[in-house]
Amino acid sequence: MSDVASESDRAARVNAAGRLVDDYSIEITPKDVASLRDAAPGIAPGTAVSVTFLATDTLDQRIAAATQARALGFEPMPHLSARRIESLAELEATVSRATAHADARRMFLVAGDPPVPAGPFADTMALVRTGLFERHGVRVIGIAGHPERHAVMDEAMAWRALADKDGEIRARGMTTLIVTQFGFDAAPFLAWLTELRSRGIDAPVRIGVPGPAGIKTLLRFAATCGVGASASVMAKYGLSITKLLGTAGPDRLIEALADGIEPAHGDVRLHFYPFGGVGKTMTWINDYLAATDPARRRH
Template sequence: MQVEAAARLKEMGYVAVPHLAARNFRSEADYTRLVEAHSGNGVSEALFLGGNPPLFPGPLGESAQLLAHAVLKDSTIRTAFVAGYPEGHPSISEASLADALRRKLDICADRSLEARIVSQFAFDGRAIAAWARAQQGEHPAAAIHVGLAGVTSLTKLIRFAAMCGVGPSIAALRRSAGGLLNAMMDRNPADVLEAMTANYPEPVSPLHFHFFPFGGWEKTLDWFSNYREACSPQVIGQ
């Protein structure tokens, strides 16, 4: 299904970025076949993840193993997105996250893959700004894509945040609910972007955005188009 979806997106003129999670593969052969199938369609970018299941069937348990695998050498995938966590990870220490990111970036450099860091979504603009500043300082060669929740209801945002382990800023979301009517209304990430801008007004290099639309991609695109027109380029990045 993923291969067919990626091929269709490419035919429509979009850049397909398949998500490859190590713990979802039952064997290395399964991973090899999937990469080869995407290469057959000319897919050039992919997001490499460890995956969530604590118990998994195959020998692949972390994204670094996917990046280091020999199949990528002869594949069409030349851009590798790797994960970042502005608010940390619920089951991985900060030191382990930092070490894993360095290893992944080193692997990409050794294999001539363009590495780009894309973050989990969060709702604390100050924390996101601090994380982006730190990553650009430590890894200046890697582009940073800041994860933002798209336009959707507050109740849905809280549910997805709990599912994805976005803990520290859930409390702020719940406080903003106020009442039933406010909880049912759509929320946009303008306050997050404004807090980021206030705390990191002149990034070392451009910050890119990666929206998690949660089904509301049309509303998110419409809102962002209007927001870009209302704001200066310095505020909205790319």
């Protein structure tokens, strides 16, 4: 292949990756509100901003973060952790305050880490079946996808649970949004997307991508979340687990995803986990978009 052809192929791959990055979503904690405010001029209006549910944060802090995201012109998506919610009254207060104060029309539901529920909700399906979300005007329910593995379910159980939740959400007149755990290797994501669509689940998908961060930080989050980070996987990502200095970004992962995603995979976008900070992630996104098309840069 000639150098000209190689350069043309490279340009096409980068441009495809740029289109995949466009219309991203991003995740914050309530403690990231100041960083989100600082980064706001570089974030496209209407960008979906997920607000995580951390056990150390109060309901007031979560609502305030979602409200600030809305005030900055973004689309807040508060997280709810089923097993940490102590009562139906607490759930209703959370949903009603999020919709009233932050105009939140999206909610993201997880079962949560505690092995024993603090209240009546053992899983996300129990939350959906309360009917509170549609009654309060929520239009989109986010649920988690696990392309590598689920922490407690085997593969058959995980697929069945995903299909059941999607069906219940749709039956209640809402839209399902699947957001995956983050990963470092495109292959599991692509195989999972193919399987997802073959099972007739056509919900939009956001693939979880780590924002640029120190290598030690990335490996720590991978260990915490059960994400594969072997030497061979990390080499594909562009770093060595024996050299822990420096920062790594998701360039190679995103380009491999762009190479592999096909029309049959349906509506697929990216969701950024800003492990290295919101500002650093937004700088990386805007630099990457500008490299593919200068018109995409935001300041």
